[in-house]
Amino acid sequence: MVFRPHVLGYDARMADAIVIVPTYNERSNVERLVSLLFRHAPDVDVLFVDDNSPDHTGAELDRLAHGDARVRVLHRPTKEGLGRAYIAGFHEALQGPYRFFLEMDADLSHNPADIPRLIAAAGAADVALGSRYIGGVRVINWPLNRLILSRGAGLFVKWTTGLPFADPTSGFKCYRRAALEALELDTIRSNGYSFQVETIHRLWRKGFRIVEVPITFEERQSGRSKMSGAILREGFRVVWRLGFRHPRRAPRAPHPASVAAASAKGARP
Ligand SMILES: Nc1nc2c(ncn2[C@@H]2O[C@H](COP(=O)(O)OP(=O)(O)OP(=O)(O)O)[C@@H](O)[C@H]2O)c(=O)[nH]1
Numbered sequence: 001m002v003f004r005p006h007v008l009g010y011d012a013r014m015a016d017a018i019v020i021v022p023t024y025n026e027r028s029n030v031e032r033l034v035s036l037l038f039r040h041a042p043d044v045d046v047l048f049v050d051d052n053s054p055d056h057t058g059a060e061l062d063r064l065a066h067g068d069a070r071v072r073v074l075h076r077p078t079k080e081g082l083g084r085a086y087i088a089g090f091h092e093a094l095q096g097p098y099r100f101f102l103e104m105d106a107d108l109s110h111n112p113a114d115i116p117r118l119i120a121a122a123g124a125a126d127v128a129l130g131s132r133y134i135g136g137v138r139v140i141n142w143p144l145n146r147l148i149l150s151r152g153a154g155l156f157v158k159w160t161t162g163l164p165f166a167d168p169t170s171g172f173k174c175y176r177r178a179a180l181e182a183l184e185l186d187t188i189r190s191n192g193y194s195f196q197v198e199t200i201h202r203l204w205r206k207g208f209r210i211v212e213v214p215i216t217f218e219e220r221q222s223g224r225s226k227m228s229g230a231i232l233r234e235g236f237r238v239v240w241r242l243g244f245r246h247p248r249r250a251p252r253a254p255h256p257a258s259v260a261a262a263s264a265k266g267a268r269p
């Protein structure tokens with residue numbers, strides 16, 4: 001018999017990284033996602049956060065978790081938006097021994113083959129941001145109006161808040177533990193997709209080192225997008241508020257828990 005000691009419900013394989021994936025009506029995508037994920041990153045764990053999807057994504061995830069100890073599922077009773085799902089998932093994942101925490105969509109728009117590069121980049125910085133627009137545009141099968149919306153949103157964020165990134169709305173990221181712990185998750189207000197901007201803005205303002213890593217994004221082939229007018233309006237309001245409330249620059253000194261502060265003192269991060 002294999003003895004598996006448990007740390008707060010996580011088995012002690014000591015995976016270094018966990019991928020958190022929110023799901024709402026993604027039944028047709030999750031099996032393929034899990035298979036691709038472990039093909040490219042066999043050592044990671046994955047935590048799905050399902051909001052009681054009417055298409056029974058939750059039951060499909062339970063089946064996948066049953067067959068593989070690396071897969072876990074957090075079931076929530078109602079749909080509360082992407083931001084709430086990530087916050088619940090981060091709280092849960094922080095109970096485990098992980099050093100790196102990734103965000104990824106379930107619709108296969110994010111390529112699991114990029115995960116090792118994101119983890120490596122976050123190891124040298126504090127946060128790695130998967131970027132569709134650094135060094136060119138890498139988006140497959142998007143209609144022109146969707147691309148214009150995404151590029152326009154990125155420019156609006158840059159102009160309003162001063163965030164110096166080509167793709168500040170990206171949802172494919174890797175945080176080092178110290179950065180995630182410093183995020184003060186329970187005070188994050190945005191709930192939809194502006195969650196992505198609010199988190200990165202907060203860490204940038206706190207003096208964490210954020211690097212952009214080129215990724216290729218592909219339009220989902222199965223299931224439906226949850227993007228809506230209400231989500232866009234929330235995004236507009238949140239970005240506007242961030243721009244008004246805070247100066248448009250990062251602090252001069254790195255956050256004490258940043259790799260930049262550790263290397264300035266000559267310590268290994
Ligand atoms: N748990 C949970 N997951 C959600 C919710 N809304 C969206 N998601 C998930 O968040 C991820 C991103 O949502 P998508 O619908 O693909 O939206 P998007 O990628 O921003 O926009 P598109 O480019 O139009 O696909 C997917 O994995 C969704 O299933 C929610 O309210 N709760």
Ligand SMILES: [Mg+2]
Pocket residue numbers: 105107109220225
């Ligand atoms: Mg999507």
